[in-house]
Amino acid sequence: MKQAELLAVFMGIILMACSNGASTAVEQAVNIDATVSAAVAATRTASDVQGKIAATLSAPTPTTAPPTATTASASPVNKILDNVLALSENHVTTGVDYFKHGRYEDAIQEFDQAIQLDPDFAIAFMDRGFAYYHLGENQTAISDYDKAIQLDPNYFKAYLHRGLAYSGLGKYQAAIADSTKAIQLDPDNGLGYGARGHSYANLGQYQDAIADYTMAIQLDPDNGLGYGARGHSYANLGQYQDAIADYTIAIQLDPDDAIAYGNRGHSYVNLGQYQAAISDSTKAIQLDPDDGLLDGQSYRTRGHAYYEQGEYQSAVEDLDQAIQIDPNYAWTYAARAAALWELGQSPLSDKDSEKACELDKSLC
Numbered sequence: 001m002k003q004a005e006l007l008a009v010f011m012g013i014i015l016m017a018c019s020n021g022a023s024t025a026v027e028q029a030v031n032i033d034a035t036v037s038a039a040v041a042a043t044r045t046a047s048d049v050q051g052k053i054a055a056t057l058s059a060p061t062p063t064t065a066p067p068t069a070t071t072a073s074a075s076p077v078n079k080i081l082d083n084v085l086a087l088s089e090n091h092v093t094t095g096v097d098y099f100k101h102g103r104y105e106d107a108i109q110e111f112d113q114a115i116q117l118d119p120d121f122a123i124a125f126m127d128r129g130f131a132y133y134h135l136g137e138n139q140t141a142i143s144d145y146d147k148a149i150q151l152d153p154n155y156f157k158a159y160l161h162r163g164l165a166y167s168g169l170g171k172y173q174a175a176i177a178d179s180t181k182a183i184q185l186d187p188d189n190g191l192g193y194g195a196r197g198h199s200y201a202n203l204g205q206y207q208d209a210i211a212d213y214t215m216a217i218q219l220d221p222d223n224g225l226g227y228g229a230r231g232h233s234y235a236n237l238g239q240y241q242d243a244i245a246d247y248t249i250a251i252q253l254d255p256d257d258a259i260a261y262g263n264r265g266h267s268y269v270n271l272g273q274y275q276a277a278i279s280d281s282t283k284a285i286q287l288d289p290d291d292g293l294l295d296g297q298s299y300r301t302r303g304h305a306y307y308e309q310g311e312y313q314s315a316v317e318d319l320d321q322a323i324q325i326d327p328n329y330a331w332t333y334a335a336r337a338a339a340l341w342e343l344g345q346s347p348l349s350d351k352d353s354e355k356a357c358e359l360d361k362s363l364c
Helices: 007-025 034-042 046-058 071-100 104-117 122-134 138-151 156-168 172-185 190-202 206-219 224-236 240-253 258-270 274-287 297-308 312-325 330-342 346-359
Strands: none
Touching: 071 104, 071 122, 104 122, 122 138, 122 156, 138 156, 156 172, 156 190, 172 190, 190 206, 190 224, 206 224, 224 240, 224 258, 240 258, 258 274, 258 297, 274 297, 297 312, 297 330, 312 330, 330 346
16 A cells, blocks of 8 residues: 655645744845935846946046045945845745745745845745745756855755755655755754655665654654654554554644554554554544545555455445545555455456556556
């Protein structure tokens, strides 16, 4: 059976870190005067603004020699530049607020304006990249993270988030390299270990994943998501008791964690503890009625448990639901075929068996 995809598990924590980090990095901009407004309107970058303002304030006339720089002429330039940079930071502040409310396109527009005003603003590139990531535009996000890293080679979050974007493209080795760099930059931050563990898990390197998840848990023992992720790797190694122990802690830390209930139920069914599997799967479905978080796994697990207990009609009903959620998962058709056979519905059973074979030749 399927195990839950784990990238979303870490997104909540990393999103919080991104939002908090961006918010604390910006300040409210001061009101800008007409000179600044005119300069901003006439150009796209802070460096161009500086040149235009300096030229306006101190350019020589044809009949005079270039003036020597003075405090009086330099001070207005610095003041105006400070105002331009503050305006750029204001756009990031607004963009972060849009981001927190899921308005990613609006956030990108604000980050665009921040970058136009200050093309060396690494935070703006990083935040815009994360907004693109949430729109599923991983490659565009990576381009922004590249720029943020170019501007700040020690930018922990940019490496962390670029690794997530690589993971979203299935480029797990590149993701591991970025997560490793993030860990080197901030070895006391569990997010880097969690992200790298996710990549290892997707490569089937479950022992490496467990080692990283264990490190993430040590750094943040009150975060149930690390336990859930480690449990996932234990389950994939067939270590169901260890998986159940981790899922149980995850549930204690977050009693509304539908994924932890669903995955614990899956481990119970693999241990032949069918009533416990039914109980956990039912709880997962109550918390997530569409079973979208686990792509129908909770219905499959409960259907399997019902079948093993001889409750064939209940099994068919749950497997019907699982097929509606994920119509391309061969095992579900094979399981429903077995339940329909037990109910004496041979034609329907044969049809499901044929479908299972079509989707997975190993089931023929």
